[in-house]
Amino acid sequence: xxxxxxxxxxxxxxxxxxxxxxxxxxxxxxxxxxxxxxxxxxxxxxxxxxxxxxxxxxxxxxxxxxxxxxxxxxxxxxxxxxxxxxxxxxxxxxxxxxxxxxxxxxxxxxxxxxxxxxxxxxxxxxxxxxxxxxxxxxxxxxxxxxxxxxxxxxxxxxxxxxxxxxxxxxxxxxxxxxxxxxxxxxxxx
Amino acid sequence: xxxxxxxxxxxxxxxxxxxxxxxxxxxxxxxxxxxxxxxxxxxxxxxxxxxxxxxxxxxxxxxxxxxxxxxxxxxxxxxxxxxxxxxxxxxxxxxxxxxxxxxxxxxxxxxxxxxxxxxxxxxxxxxxxxxxxxxxx
Numbered sequence: 065x066x067x068x069x070x071x072x073x074x075x076x077x078x079x080x081x082x083x084x085x086x087x088x089x090x091x092x093x094x095x096x097x098x099x100x101x102x103x104x105x106x107x108x109x110x111x112x113x114x115x116x117x118x119x120x121x122x123x124x125x126x127x128x129x130x131x132x133x134x135x136x137x138x139x140x141x142x143x144x145x146x147x148x149x150x151x152x153x154x155x156x157x158x159x160x161x162x163x164x165x166x167x168x169x170x171x172x173x174x175x176x177x178x179x180x181x182x183x184x185x186x187x188x189x190x191x192x193x194x195x196x197x198x199x200x201x202x203x204x205x206x207x208x209x210x211x212x213x214x215x216x217x218x219x220x221x222x223x224x225x226x227x228x229x230x231x232x233x234x235x236x237x238x239x240x241x242x243x244x245x246x247x248x249x250x251x252x253x
Numbered sequence: 254x255x256x257x258x259x260x261x262x263x264x265x266x267x268x269x270x271x272x273x274x275x276x277x278x279x280x281x282x283x284x285x286x287x288x289x290x291x292x293x294x295x296x297x298x299x300x301x302x303x304x305x306x307x308x309x310x311x312x313x314x315x316x317x318x319x320x321x322x323x324x325x326x327x328x329x330x331x332x333x334x335x336x337x338x339x340x341x342x343x344x345x346x347x348x349x350x351x352x353x354x355x356x357x358x359x360x361x362x363x364x365x366x367x368x369x370x371x372x373x374x375x376x377x378x379x380x381x382x383x384x385x386x387x388x389x390x
Contacts, residue, residue, distance in 0.1 A: 178275030186279060216290045223283055234271040 080126055087125070088134055088141075091118035095142035112225050115142070116188055117233045119165050120172075120181065124237070128169040135165035152203065156196045163195035164188040181237070182230030189226030193218045303364065303379060305343050307336065310374045319343065319362070319379075329373035336377065348373055 094115040115138055123131030139161040143154035168188040171179060179187075197215060272280075307315040309327055317323070319341045327334045335346040342360040350372035358368055364381025 175275075178273065179279060180271065180273035180276045182272055183276035183279045186276075186283070190283070216287050219283075219287050223280065223287065227280065230276075231268055231271055235267075 084122065084126060084130060084134070087118050087122050088137055091115045091134060091138040092142045092145065094118065095138055096146050099146045113189060113192065113229055116164065116185065117229055117236065120168060120185060120233050123169055123172055128173065131169060132162070132165045135161045156199055159199050160192040160196040164192035167191040181234050182227060185230030185233060186223060186226030189222040189229065190219060193222040303341065306378050306380060308376045308378070327375050329375050331373045334370055334373050334375045343368065343377055345370060345377070348375070
C-alpha cells in the first residue's frame with residue numbers, strides 16, 4: 065500500500081492517493097474498453113495491453129509497489145466489470161499482469177539507464193505473454209497439442225504490442241511533463 | 254502527396270527519437286531470436302505430422318501416417334473399401350455403397366475432417382480440432 069509517513073505533508077499524502085485512484089480508474093477503463101473491441105487479429109493472446117501504460121506511469125509517479133498493486137487491482141476489478149471474473153481468462157490476465165508488473169518494476173530499477181520506456185514496455189509485454197503461456201500450458205496441455213509452436217508467434221506479437229504501448233507511453237509522458245503537477249511527482253520515482 | 258509523405262516522415266522521426274540505444278538493441282536481438290526459432294520449431298513439427306484413424310464398425314483397425322504414400326483395402330460387411338494415401342491426403346478409391354458418398358468426397362487432409370462409408374461401416378478420420386474453439390483474454 066501507499067505508506068503513510070509522518071514526514072510527508074498531509075497534502076502530499078492525499079494527492080498521492082488521489083493520483084493513484086485516478087490512474088487505477090483509467091487503467092480499469094482501458095482494460096474493459098480493450099476487451100469490448102473485437103481482437104485486431106484472429107489470434108488468442110494478441111492484444112495491445114493499453115492499460116499497462118498506466119502501470120508504467122504509476123511506477124514512475126508513485127513507486128514500484130504501487131505499480132504492482134495497480135496491476136493487480138486493475139485485473140481483478142476490471143474482470144468483474146467486464147464479466148470475465150473467476151473464469152480461466154481472468155486467471156490468465158491476473159497472472160500475466162502480475163508477472164509483467166514485477167518485471168517492469170525490476171527493469172525500471174536495474175535496466176533503465178540503457179533501456180528506455182519502450183524497452184521496459186517490451187519486456188513487460190513479453191513477460192505478460194510468457195506467463196500466460198505457462199499457465200495455459202499447465203492447465204490445458206493435455207487438450208491442446210502443439211501448443212509450443214504457438215510461442216514464437218505470441219512473442220512476436222508481444223514485441224509489437226510492447227513497442228506500440230511503449231511509444232504511446234513516452235509520447236504521453238512528454239505531453240504530461242509540461243504540466244507542473246505531474247513533474248513534481250516524477251522527481252520522486 | 255509529398256505533404257502526406259513529410260508528415261509520415263516526421264512521425265517516424267518522432268517515434269524513433271523515443272527509442273534509446275538499449276531499446277534498439279533489445280528489439281533487434283528479440284526479433285533475431287524469434288525469427289531464429291521459427292524454422293527450428295517448424296522442422297520438428299513436420300516429420301511425425303498428421304495421422305488418420307481407420308475404423309471398421311467403430312473399432313480402430315489402423316492408424317495411418319499421412320506422409321507415407323500407400324494404398325490398401327479394408328474388408329467390410331459389403332465388400333472391399335480401397336483407401337489411398339498420397340502427398341499428405343487420404344481418399345476412398347472405391348467402396349461398395351450404393352450412393353458412393355465417401356468416394357465422391359475426394360481427398361481430405363485437414364484435422365477434423367472425416368470420410369464415412371456408412372454402408373460398409375468404414376470411417377477414416379483425421380483427429381484434431383478444425384480450428385479455433387474459443388478466444389480467452
